[in-house]
Amino acid sequence: MDFEFVRHEPLYDRVLLVLTLNRQKMKERILIGEEMQIRFRLQGYDDTEVLCDITRPLGTMLSAFEHDSGGEWNRFGLIPLREALHSNRWKQPELEQASGDFLAKKYLTGDPVRMYVALRIWNEYLKAREPRDRESACEHFIEKMNGFTALFMGNPPLDFDEDTGKPKRLNISTHIYGSVPQEDTRLDLWYPDSKRKMECVAAYSSLYPLMIYYLNRLNDWRLYFRKCKICGKVFLAKSQRYELCSDKCRKKQSLQNKREFDERAIENNYDLLYKNECQNWRNKINKAKKTSGFPADRLEEMLAAFESFKKEALQRKQAVKKKIASPKEFCISPLLVVRST
Secondary structure: OOOOOOOOOOOOOOEEEEEEEEOOOOEEEEEEEEHHHHHHHHOOOOOOOOOEEEEEEOOHHHHOOOOOOOOHHHHHHHHHHHHHHOOOOOOHHHHHHHHHHHHHHHHOOOOHHHHHHHHHHHHHHHHHOOOOOHHHHHHHHHHHHHHHHHHHHOOOOOOEOOOOOOEOOOOHHHOOOOOOOHHHHOOEEEOOOOOOOOOEEEEOOOOHHHHHHHHHHHHHOOOEEEEOOOOOOEEEEOOOOOOOOOHHHHHHHHHHHHHHHHHHHHHHHHHHHHHHHHHHHHHHHHHHHHOOOOOHHHHHHHHHHHHHHHHHHHHHHHHHHOOOOOHHHOOOOOOOOOOOO
């Protein structure tokens, strides 16, 4: 079922956003559409028309929530439509086009929250064009839609303790000026299957109760929000030990660990090379000592050369440790070739 941001017959039946959470599969499912069609879809009738039916990892709705600090939803989505309701018919198309383009862009993101708010704004505008008293219709339209756009302008609904991973409860009084309207505290609870294994919540007037329901469920289920150490994405986990959000990031972490191991091996190679060369010198000297009739002066030269080698090699090792030189620049002095006479 498609929705276009142009003048057309408005949807008179209530368009709902319905959420169902699956703790076992760690998934969230969000549907947008008319109530009857959504109920049929939840009962397994896949041919029913809904505007959106998406299943995502649990917690995505909260972690991917848009933060509109610049107030673009108001400036480009609501204000042009408010001006259109107060303008003559020659100015209205341009204003509608500006708002329609912005809302269509948000709708096409595929994010169900953005889709729902964009659809509701445009559909309520189409309804507001019908009454003769445009002044009161416009006031009613702005009053209803301000609650939706305020969702994006305030602090993001997801706030969690990075040490414990526990989500904090949402206080909507910090998002709404004055007393909290009744519709901002109301939420419909559904059990669409006869066995009541599936629990759904449906929002219409406001999305605040839905956010509160979501956060409360996660707290009840003792799930933890974590930040992926590879991509920085916030994800939901069953334990605080999880640090990676997906198989893709786990693969990247594995490759990164291998690179670090190889780099450490290269850095430690110069020390191994030094030890091997020292042992090589000792083997030759011991062999010379055990050789009957080996010239004493030649043995003295070998011992002196070995001490000189160690002195030079230790200086180079210190330079590497102090990062004056790189491990690759470490070079062992050539061995003194000793020939027995």
